[in-house]
Amino acid sequence: MWILSEISRDGGEVGFRRFMELALYHPEHGYYTSGRLPWGRGGDYLTxxxxxxxxxxxxxxxxxxxxTRFGGRYRLVDCAAGDGSFLGSVLTALGAGAVDVLAGTTAVERSSVLRKRIADRLAGGALAVQVTDRFVGDSAEPTVVHASELYDAMPVHLVEQTAAGLLELTVVGTEAGLRWGRRPAGTDLEEYFLRHGVRLEEGQVAEVNPEAESAHREVLESCGNGVALVLDYGYEAVRLYDSRGRRHGSLVSYRAHEVDREVLDSPGERDLTAHVNWDDxxxxxxxxxxxxxxxxxxxxFLIRAGIAERVDEAGFGIEADLDAGTVAARQEIKRLLDPEGMGSDLKMLIQGKGELGRIVGEILNRAV
Ligand SMILES: C[S@@+](CC[C@H](N)C(=O)[O-])C[C@H]1O[C@@H](n2cnc3c(N)ncnc32)[C@H](O)[C@@H]1O
Structure with a gap:
């Protein structure tokens, strides 16, 4: 197995975070970097x-x-742009009018294979899309930054609280394959829980995403002012680390729309994801x-943002004929709004600074 030689190069044992980094982002074998398109309808899961x-x-x-309310244009940045689906549908919906709304568009994506895919997919539209692996904004330019399932795709540390103290879970490479190991957790991990006012119970397993806060801060600082729309699975620290809800943590693996906890199996061929701590x-x-x-x-969020009006405008509202197109559109909308699924499990965090933030606050807080 390719990952055994990587782990052996690192001394035969790596922290879980390093394992997850390799499994998702190894340049040749990583889940997001190897070239297959792992998610979407034919893939492992839907965003x-x-x-x-x-x-x-x-x-x-x-x-x-x-x-319209701002009286001008601004930049749109999609962080973790994936296969370009979000920007593709935004730019299609805006059509030729995109140039009146947006001063520029940037797709930020870590995987080079996906960057190529985004560039091909979005080439030739009304608005040129800059595709990059790292966003460097212009702090004077108002910006709307969007990130769907970026933070839950970042490698996390895995820890377990024991009577002897906080332990970090490791992955050990052996001739028989991979097995779990444990070692004392670093003080940075202890401090993380102290900072968030969290006390784990004995036997409780939890994840720490050490990058989330700094990465998000870098994006916001780079934007200078504007609005951030962050869509992800997660909870605030007090709920995320509540042992009654998640004694075994939130880390799971997705493959072919099946979810399980076999996170060490077939690295590079299954998604690994851990919930976001919104407090980060x-x-x-x-x-x-x-x-x-x-x-x-x-x-x-979608209702406040006007999905019902969009559906009516497109002719799929309550008055529409029940033809195949209407039924298909309604199925998709139902999936996004599903109170037993995406509609309630995924959360949108909206943050703002300056005039754009004020405007989005007004739009989202109007009566619905
Ligand atoms: C779960 S997918 C989500 C893709 C897309 N946003 C969507 O919702 O369909 C996670 C994506 O985040 C990308 N990613 C992870 N870390 C990143 C980073 N630091 N900067 C940019 N992209 C990143 C991965 O390569 C992958 O394409």
Missing amino acids: APTASTWYGATVAGMLSEIS LRLAAAKCGWTEIGLMPLAE
């Missing part, structure tokens, strides 16, 4: 942008409204003067 173009189209409607992203915002506009389930 909101890959589930339906109605997600991007609804955000596009909100972007137009922001531009709140701390990041507070440190650079951004304020929270809201944290709400995806369904509520």
Whole structure:
């Protein structure tokens, strides 16, 4: 197995975070970097942008409204742009009018294979899309930054609270394959829980994403001012680390739309994901003067952002003939709004700074 030689090169044992880094982002074998398109309809799982173009189209409607109220254009940045589905549906919905709303568009994606895919997919539209692996913004330019399932795809440390103290879970390479190991956790991990006011119970397993706060802060600082729309699975620290809800942590693996906890099996061929601690992203915002506009389930966000009006405008509303097109559109919308699924499990964190933040606050807080 390719990962055994990587682990052996690192001394035969690596922290779980290093294992997850290799499994998801190894340049040749990583889940996101090896060249196959792992998610979407034929893949392992759906994200909101890959589930339906109605997600991007609804955000596009909100972007137009922001531009009208703002009286000008601004930059749109999609962090972790994946296969380009989000920007694709936003730009399709805006059509030729994209140039009146957006001063520029940037797709930020870590995987080079996916960057190529995005560039090919979005070439030749009304608005040129800059595709990059690292966003360096212009702090004077108002920006709307969007990130769907970026933070839950970042490698995490795995720890277990024991009577003897906090241990870090490791992955050991052996002739028989991979097995779990444990070693004392570093003080940085102990401090993380102290900072968030969390006490793990004996026997409780939890994840720590050490990059989330700094990465989010870097993005917000790079934008200078604007709005951040962060869509992800997660909880605030007090719930995320509540042993009654998640005694075994939130880390899971996805393969062919099946979820399980076999996270060491077939590395590079299955997704690994851990819930976001929203407080990490709140701390990041507070440190650079951004304020929270809201944290709400995806369904509520889409309704506040005007999905019902978009559906009516497109002719699929209550009065529409029940032909195949209407039924298909309604199925997709139902999936995004599903209170037993995406509509409530995925949450949108909205943060803002400056005039764009004020405008989005007004749009999302109007009566629905
Ligand atoms: C779960 S997928 C989500 C893709 C897309 N946003 C969507 O919702 O369909 C996670 C994506 O994040 C990308 N990614 C992870 N870390 C990143 C980083 N630091 N900067 C940019 N992209 C990153 C991965 O390569 C992968 O394409």
